Structure formats: C-alpha cells, structure tokens
Amino acid sequence: MKLLDIIDKKRRGGTHSADEINALIRMAGTGEAKDYQLAAWLMAVCTMGLNLDETAWLTQAMVESGRQLDFSHLKGVIVDKHSTGGVGDKTTVALVPLLAAVGEEAGVKVAKLSGRGLGFTGGTIDKLESIPGFETALSNERFADQLADIGMALSSQTADLAPADATLYALRDVTATVESIPLIAASVVSKKIAAGASVIVLDIKYGSGAFMKNREEARELAATCREVGKRLGRRISTVISGMDQPLGLAVGNSLEIQEIVDLLNGRGPKDLESLCIVLGAAAIQQAEDLAGIHNTDMSVEERLRDALNDGTALAKFQHWVVAQGGNPAFLTDAAQLPQAERIIDIKANQAGYIASLDALSIAQAAKLCGAGRVEKNAPIRLAVGVKLHKKIGDAVQIGDILAELHLDSPDVTPDEQGAIASLSAAFSFSDSPVTPPPLLDEIVV
Amino acid sequence: MKLLDIIDKKRRGGTHSADEINALIRMAGTGEAKDYQLAAWLMAVCTMGLNLDETAWLTQAMVESGRQLDFSHLKGVIVDKHSTGGVGDKTTVALVPLLAAVGEEAGVKVAKLSGRGLGFTGGTIDKLESIPGFETALSNERFADQLADIGMALSSQTADLAPADATLYALRDVTATVESIPLIAASVVSKKIAAGASVIVLDIKYGSGAFMKNREEARELAATCREVGKRLGRRISTVISGMDQPLGLAVGNSLEIQEIVDLLNGRGPKDLESLCIVLGAAAIQQAEDLAGIHNTDMSVEERLRDALNDGTALAKFQHWVVAQGGNPAFLTDAAQLPQAERIIDIKANQAGYIASLDALSIAQAAKLCGAGRVEKNAPIRLAVGVKLHKKIGDAVQIGDILAELHLDSPDVTPDEQGAIASLSAAFSFSDSPVTPPPLLDEIVV
Numbered sequence: 001m002k003l004l005d006i007i008d009k010k011r012r013g014g015t016h017s018a019d020e021i022n023a024l025i026r027m028a029g030t031g032e033a034k035d036y037q038l039a040a041w042l043m044a045v046c047t048m049g050l051n052l053d054e055t056a057w058l059t060q061a062m063v064e065s066g067r068q069l070d071f072s073h074l075k076g077v078i079v080d081k082h083s084t085g086g087v088g089d090k091t092t093v094a095l096v097p098l099l100a101a102v103g104e105e106a107g108v109k110v111a112k113l114s115g116r117g118l119g120f121t122g123g124t125i126d127k128l129e130s131i132p133g134f135e136t137a138l139s140n141e142r143f144a145d146q147l148a149d150i151g152m153a154l155s156s157q158t159a160d161l162a163p164a165d166a167t168l169y170a171l172r173d174v175t176a177t178v179e180s181i182p183l184i185a186a187s188v189v190s191k192k193i194a195a196g197a198s199v200i201v202l203d204i205k206y207g208s209g210a211f212m213k214n215r216e217e218a219r220e221l222a223a224t225c226r227e228v229g230k231r232l233g234r235r236i237s238t239v240i241s242g243m244d245q246p247l248g249l250a251v252g253n254s255l256e257i258q259e260i261v262d263l264l265n266g267r268g269p270k271d272l273e274s275l276c277i278v279l280g281a282a283a284i285q286q287a288e289d290l291a292g293i294h295n296t297d298m299s300v301e302e303r304l305r306d307a308l309n310d311g312t313a314l315a316k317f318q319h320w321v322v323a324q325g326g327n328p329a330f331l332t333d334a335a336q337l338p339q340a341e342r343i344i345d346i347k348a349n350q351a352g353y354i355a356s357l358d359a360l361s362i363a364q365a366a367k368l369c370g371a372g373r374v375e376k377n378a379p380i381r382l383a384v385g386v387k388l389h390k391k392i393g394d395a396v397q398i399g400d401i402l403a404e405l406h407l408d409s410p411d412v413t414p415d416e417q418g419a420i421a422s423l424s425a426a427f428s429f430s431d432s433p434v435t436p437p438p439l440l441d442e443i444v445v
Numbered sequence: 446m447k448l449l450d451i452i453d454k455k456r457r458g459g460t461h462s463a464d465e466i467n468a469l470i471r472m473a474g475t476g477e478a479k480d481y482q483l484a485a486w487l488m489a490v491c492t493m494g495l496n497l498d499e500t501a502w503l504t505q506a507m508v509e510s511g512r513q514l515d516f517s518h519l520k521g522v523i524v525d526k527h528s529t530g531g532v533g534d535k536t537t538v539a540l541v542p543l544l545a546a547v548g549e550e551a552g553v554k555v556a557k558l559s560g561r562g563l564g565f566t567g568g569t570i571d572k573l574e575s576i577p578g579f580e581t582a583l584s585n586e587r588f589a590d591q592l593a594d595i596g597m598a599l600s601s602q603t604a605d606l607a608p609a610d611a612t613l614y615a616l617r618d619v620t621a622t623v624e625s626i627p628l629i630a631a632s633v634v635s636k637k638i639a640a641g642a643s644v645i646v647l648d649i650k651y652g653s654g655a656f657m658k659n660r661e662e663a664r665e666l667a668a669t670c671r672e673v674g675k676r677l678g679r680r681i682s683t684v685i686s687g688m689d690q691p692l693g694l695a696v697g698n699s700l701e702i703q704e705i706v707d708l709l710n711g712r713g714p715k716d717l718e719s720l721c722i723v724l725g726a727a728a729i730q731q732a733e734d735l736a737g738i739h740n741t742d743m744s745v746e747e748r749l750r751d752a753l754n755d756g757t758a759l760a761k762f763q764h765w766v767v768a769q770g771g772n773p774a775f776l777t778d779a780a781q782l783p784q785a786e787r788i789i790d791i792k793a794n795q796a797g798y799i800a801s802l803d804a805l806s807i808a809q810a811a812k813l814c815g816a817g818r819v820e821k822n823a824p825i826r827l828a829v830g831v832k833l834h835k836k837i838g839d840a841v842q843i844g845d846i847l848a849e850l851h852l853d854s855p856d857v858t859p860d861e862q863g864a865i866a867s868l869s870a871a872f873s874f875s876d877s878p879v880t881p882p883p884l885l886d887e888i889v890v
Contacts (some may be wrong), residue, residue, distance in 0.1 A: 007620060
C-alpha cells in the first residue's frame with residue numbers, strides 16, 4: 001500500500017479502508033510517512049472528511065500505536081471522564097471522589113490520566129499540585145494498586161499512550177488542521193481507550209470560552225464520539241454544556257481547589273454542582289448497567305446529591321489526597337493552599353443586571369496574572385486567578401464587587417494591569433432583568 | 446499576516462488576497478513556512494481551488510522569488526515555448542531554428558531554458574547532448590550575446606529562476622498535490638516569465654502518454670494559463686494536442702535528433718510537422734502582432750512550411766549548433782550521432798489495422814533500454830530507443846516490421862527483454878480499417 005495513493009484517495013474524496021488507515025498510522029510511527037505527507041493527509045481529511053467507520057478505524061489504529069493499559073485483573077468497571085476544556089472547569093477533580101463514593105457498589109474504578117494546561121489556565125494536574133505534597137506522577141504499579149485499594153487514581157499522562165495521536169496533534173496544531181470533528185473525536189477517544197476505560201463520559205463545551213464555538217459542532221462531535229465508542233465496544237456518554245461564562249466562581253489553580261472543597265461540603269456554586277451531577281449520573285448509570293445493578297430506591301442523581309451533602313464524597317476526597325501523598329489539612333483550613341499576596345476588587349461602575357460575562361476575557365485575565373503557561377513546562381503561579389462575585393443575570397448596584405483578582409507579586413506589573421482591564425471588560429450590563437443562559441444543552445447516556 | 450491564518454482561510458474555501466499569497470511565498474523562501482505547513486496549504490488548494498486572480502498572484506510571487514532574466518536591451522520579441530511533455534515530443538528542438546528562420550523580420554528571439562528529463566525519456570537538454578560537442582550550459586552573457594547574434598539560444602535551466610516554484614514542486618511531488626490546474630499553471634507560466642518571455646506558446650498534451658489524462662482538464666489548464674498571461678501582461682497562446690500515440694516515429698534522444706533533421710529537410714513525419722507548424726504559427730502571429738508587422742502575402746503557416754522545405758530552417762539549425770559548439774556533420778551524415786549497437790525488429794504476428802499504439806508502453810520500453818533516467822543526474826543512453834514503422838490506422842501484414850528497438854549493450858539484458866515485451870504489447874489490432882485519432886484539439890492564439 002503506497003502512502004501517496006492513500007493521500008491521493010482522500011484528496012479526491014474517497015473512503016479509506018481499515019488497511020489504508022492502519023498503514024498510514026504505522027508509517028507515521030516509523031517515520032516512513034514524513035511530516036509534510038501527514039500534513040497533506042490531515043488537510044485532505046479536514047476538507048473532505050472521514051466517515052464514522054474511518055474515524056473508528058483511525059481511533060483504533062492510534063490506540064494500537066502505543067501501550068494499552070489493562071486493568072482487567074481488577075474487579076469492577078473502569079470509568080474515565082474527559083472535558084473538551086473550559087474556563088473554571090474543575091469538574092474532573094470533583095468527579096473523581098464523587099464517582100468513587102457513589103459507584104462503590106457497581107465496582108466503579110475512576111482511572112484518570114490528565115495533562116498540564118497549555119494556554120489560558122492550568123490543567124487538572126496543575127490544579128492538583130496546589131495541594132501540598134500531592135503527587136501527580138504515579139508509577140504503573142502504584143496507579144493500579146491505588147485503583148484496587150480506593151477505587152480512584154489520577155496521574156499525569158505519559159507519552160507511550162496513543163503516541164500516533166501525539167504525532168498528529170503536534171502537526172495539526174501548526175498546520176491549521178485542528179478543527180476537524182473526526183480528528184478531534186479520534187484524538188479524544190483513542191486516549192481514553194488506551195488508558196483502559198470501558199465507560200467514558202465526555203463533557204463537550206461550546207461558547208466563547210470553549211474550543212467549539214457553536215452548539216451544532218458540539219453536537220456533531222458528541223454524536224461522532226458515541227458512534228466511535230459503539231464501533232469499538234466502549235460505552236461513551238456525552239453531555240453538551242455551555243461555556244459563554246466561566247463554570248462556577250473560581251478561575252485559577254488553588255482557587256478552584258478551594259471551590260471543590262466547598263462543593264464537596266454541599267455549598268458549591270449551583271452550575272458546577274449540577275454539571276457534576278449530570279456527568280456523574282451518566283457514568284454511574286452506565287457502570288451499574290454494565291455491572292447488572294438496578295437500584296430503584298433512589299435515582300442516581302439523588303444518590304450523587306446526597307454524597308455531596310452528607311460528607312461521603314468529601315471523605316473520599318480525603319482518602320484520595322492522602323493516598324497520593326497530599327496533606328489533607330486544606331480540607332478544613334483553606335489557608336493551607338497557596339494564597340494570593342494581594343487581592344484587587346473589581347467594582348461595578350454602573351447599576352443593572354449582568355448581561356454577559358465573557359469567559360475568554362476572564363481566562364485572559366487569569367493568564368496575564370500567571371495562572372496559565374504559554375510555553376510547555378513553564379512554571380505556573382498556583383495562587384493567582386479570578387474569583388467572581390457576580391454572574392450573568394445577577395443584579396448589581398454601583399460599587400458592588402464584581403470579581404476579585406488574586407495576585408502574588410508585590411507590585412502590580414504591566415501584565416496585571418492588562419488583567420484588570422480584561423477582567424473589567426468581561427462584564428456587560430443591561431438595564432432590564434436578564435435570564436442566565438442554560439448550562440446544559442444535550443445529555444445522551 | 447499569520448501563516449496559520451492563511452492556511453486556515455484556504456482550508457475553509459476562502460479567497461486569498463495578493464498580500465496573503467505574497468506573504469506565503471516569501472515565508473516559503475525564508476523557511477519561516479515549514480514544509481509541512483506548505484504541504485497543508487497545497488492540499489487545501491488542491492481541494493478548494495484558486496481562482497484566476499489568486500493563480501496570477503501566485504505566478505507573479507513565484508517569478509519574484511528569484512532572478513528575472515531581462516533582454517529588454519535586445520531589439521525584438523522574446524519568444525518561449527513549453528510542452529507539458531509527451532512521448533516522442535521533440536518539437537522544442539525543431540521550433541528553435543524554425544521560429545528563428547520565419548520570425549526574423551518580426552525580431553523574434555527564441556530564448557529557451559530547458560530541463561533534463563526525469564522519468565521515461567530524456568528531456569530537451571538530453572536530446573541535444575546527442576549532438577557531438579553541443580554545449581547546453583551557457584553563461585548569462587553568452588546566452589544574451591547569442592540571442593542578439595543569431596536570434597536563438599538554449600541553455601539548461603538554472604535554480605535561481607522562480608526558486609519558490611521548485612520548492613513547492615518538490616513538495617507537491619511527495620504529497621499527492623501535483624494534480625491541480627492552478628498550481629500547474631502557476632508553475633509553468635512563472636518559469637517562462639522569469640526567463641524573460643513576452644510571447645509564450647504552450648503545447649498542452651492529453652492522453653495515455655501525457656500528464657493530463659483527459660481533454661477537459663487540458664482545456665481548463667490552457668484557459669487558466671492564458672488568463673494568467675493576460676493578468677501579467679504576457680501573450681500566451683495554447684495548443685491542445687493528443688498524446689494517445691507517440692508524436693512522430695522516433696522515441697529516444699539520438700533517434701529524435703535524426704527525426705528533426707528529416708523534418709528540417711521537409712521529410713519529417715506529418716503529425717510532427719503539423720504540430721510544429723501550428724505551434725510556430727501561434728508564436729509568429731503573436732510576435733508579428735507585437736512588432737506591428739502585418740504580412741498578408743502569405744499565411745504564417747505557408748511561410749513556416751516553406752522554411753521547412755527550402756532549407757532555411759535547416760540552415761538556422763546549423764547556425765545554432767555551431768554557435769553552441771556542436772559539430773554539424775550529423776546534418777548530412779546521421780552516423781555522426783550516437784548509434785545503437787543492435788537493432789531488434791518487432792514484427793506483426795497478425796494482419797489487420799493498428800487500432801491503438803499506447804504511448805505509455807512505448808515510453809516504458811524506451812526507458813527500460815536506458816533512454817531515460819530514474820534518478821536525478823543518472824547517466825542516460827543517448828543511442829537507444831524506439832523507431833516506429835507503423836502508427837494507428839496503418840494496415841499491416843503478418844511479418845511486417847512494427848517497430849525497431851535500438852539497443853547499445855552487447856547482449857540482451859532482462860530490462861531489454863521487458864522493453865521488447867512492452868513494445869510488442871503497445872500495439873493492438875483491428876480487422877476493419879481504423880481512423881487515426883485527431884492530433885490537434887484546440888488552438889487558441
């Protein structure tokens with residue numbers, strides 16, 4: 001099978017066979033396919049598309065390009081969750097203990113590999129590193145042992161899972177070929193399958209602060225991922241959620257961990273809580289279905305809500321933190337987490353209702369303060385970020401605090417000046433009452 | 446202007462501005478645009494297209510990427526001719542003296558930069574190197590002086606003309622992005638403009654032995670080239686000719702030079718002669734039009750035909766050969782050209798009419814004998830090749846010679862065995878009379 005024939009076929013809008021896709025990914029791995037040839041193929045895919053069979057074959061080929069984690073020796077159901085990313089999205093950290101708490105009967109094992117953030121704010125690994133002592137690089141053995149012991153483990157992603165995805169992604173990033181539903185679906189799903197999951201819940205976000213700018217694309221991506229899951233024998237549930245304003249009130253690594261503690265104490269922001277319940281319910285339903293458990297006394301949602309309110313999830317969080325070497329003192333004393341040196345209040349200079357709260361501007365503000373990194377492996381400022389006091393629909397009076405900017409440098413730098421401007425500009429006002437945009441759009445379990 | 450934005454625009458089917466195209470070609474030259482990024486853009490162009498404005502801007506940007514020859518100090522009209530390539534196509538060598546002969550009054554200067562062949566048979570430079578002593582690498586000064594003195598010069602193409610075209614072409618060749626009408630047009634026209642031509646005649650071939658497999662694509666390429674010429678102030682005429690069987694009877698470097706001597710003695714194959722007349726007429730008409738000459742006594746075609754029959758063109762060929770250091774003895778004694786060691790006759794094993802004569806199989810036979818090269822700069826066997834005795838429509842009896850295979854090794858090698866097979870297989874027969882396919886399809890002066 002010749003590489004040029006494969007590229008040429010897609011260029012002409014042809015449909016690949018499984019053999020062609022396998023050959024292409026094999027050649028990408030050996031270097032036989034040069035980066036310019038892969039780039040040409042990726043562009044042909046962007047403009048001519050891949051059907052669901054091709055997308056599933058690509059996903060499978062990427063899974064097989066590297067190591068595949070196998071937890072079949074553990075009893076239970078391996079569950080994973082992925083978000084396409086948004087501003088203030090700390091659901092992963094909250095869901096690990098929540099799923100472990102409610103999924104115990106079904107044998108749920110939350111096996112999560114996460115990345116560091118690159119862009120506006122930190123990733124899950126960065127957020128967890130706000131917790132003193134928390135270790136994020138677990139060996140394979142320790143990861144599996146911890147899964148067996150406490151039903152949950154989270155570690156940083158290693159390069160040996162779906163390496164073909166990493167190769168293609170690096171190229172897509174520099175050739176304007178990122179935005180392709182089938183390529184995104186194959187990338188997301190291949191990593192989850194390689195990491196051993198049989199139940200996968202995807203949170204697909206759309207809006208100004210998300211990668212997907214509109215709802216139609218988000219729905220298409222969700223449907224594609226579900227179909228790929230079906231073809232590859234995995235249960236994939238999808239939730240589509242809006243990201244026109246940040247999720248919850250906290251944006252920034254340590255601030256987000258504090259918000260999770262609030263959530264697990266039953267006093268988290270309502271939007272964050274409802275998204276966690278919806279994502280958690282999808283995972284638990286699938287896992288219980290797989291395990292043959294039919295619990296009709298209480299709905300899954302009720303059990304999840306109880307776990308947030310009765311301390312069960314919080315206790316699981318403590319187990320998890322301790323298992324990964326962290327000091328759990330922050331659970332009762334927030335001052336144990338990195339704290340800002342200074343807090344600047346952003347106040348309303350007009351009265352009315354918050355009409356919009358641009359997630360991208362908030363993310364930009366957090367990034368300018370140092371909450372995110374621009375270069376790979378650059379250090380990150382864990383304590384800085386934004387704490388919102390008002391969200392869309394809230395009524396405000398002149399002088400009300402709209403948001404706090406948390407800074408950790410002794411003097412205000414030019415970047416921080418920019419952050420203050422970006423944060424102020426994120427809010428727009430209306431004289432008449434405003435209905436907040438719906439958080440949840442489509443839930444397919 | 447950001448490279449990724451330019452690639453992304455074409456990916457979405459957008460239309461580039463001249464600035465965007467210039468920026469892209471500039472970045473290709475500096476290396477700022479990586480080969481994988483250019484490959485992605487090329488594939489986007491293949492699938493989404495370029496309009497005529499974009500194609501003209503691309504052509505101009507490629508011209509400006511390198512040196513531009515300037516013969517404005519010479520009186521007269523610089524004329525160039527290009528063929529998209531075909532089997533047995535020796536028209537360039539014939540047209541140089543023919544145009545110089547008939548175009549003298551209009552001040553025609555035939556300034557031709559040619560390449561070596563890569564693929565089946567030799568290129569124009571290879572063919573001319575069959576002539577003992579003929580020099581094909583002229584300095585800029587000698588080239589211009591010779592143009593001034595005898596109105597014609599031919600030299601091997603140098604890398605400093607339209608280098609961006611070379612960069613893109615090398616990538617296209619390995620990324621399945623060769624077949625794109627606008628990219629082909631920009632490539633062809635940019636090299637001619639950079640070489641200083643104001644009148645350009647393009648011979649666009651289609652059929653089994655040509656790059657373009659069908660007439661519609663050939664017509665589209667012709668129209669695109671003419672429109673690009675208009676936008677860039679050059680007179681581009683196009684001739685579309687069939688290439689389902691070889692042009693003339695000779696295929697192979699030295700054999701083709703011998704056929705040109707026949708042609709310039711007024712006894713060349715009719716198809717070759719008529720194509721040379723048509724191409725020559727287009728060039729002379731444009732040049733006389735530019736020069737303000739309106740010769741109504743005789744048609745251009747008649748004057749060209751006369752030049753072939755009265756020895757004028759042959760005398761010009763002699764001037765040219767001598768000017769470039771060649772020994773003109775071959776003009777009266779074909780034995781002065783490289784001659785084959787052995788000639789194998791391919792005979793008909795059935796009677797009837799030749800129904801088809803596959804140009805590609807003939808080319809393959811010539812290549813297997815060593816008439817072409819597979820690797821850049823590999824040596825070429827000048828004497829070997831194919832001499833046809835029969836073409837489509839000819840009647841044959843069993844035992845008639847269909848073709849001669851000219852070989853220069855003492856024993857028949859396995860490759861030459863393959864050549865014999867390929868040559869025999871090129872002929873197919875019909876019991877009833879066959880009308881030869883038309884050579885000329887569309888002529889736009």
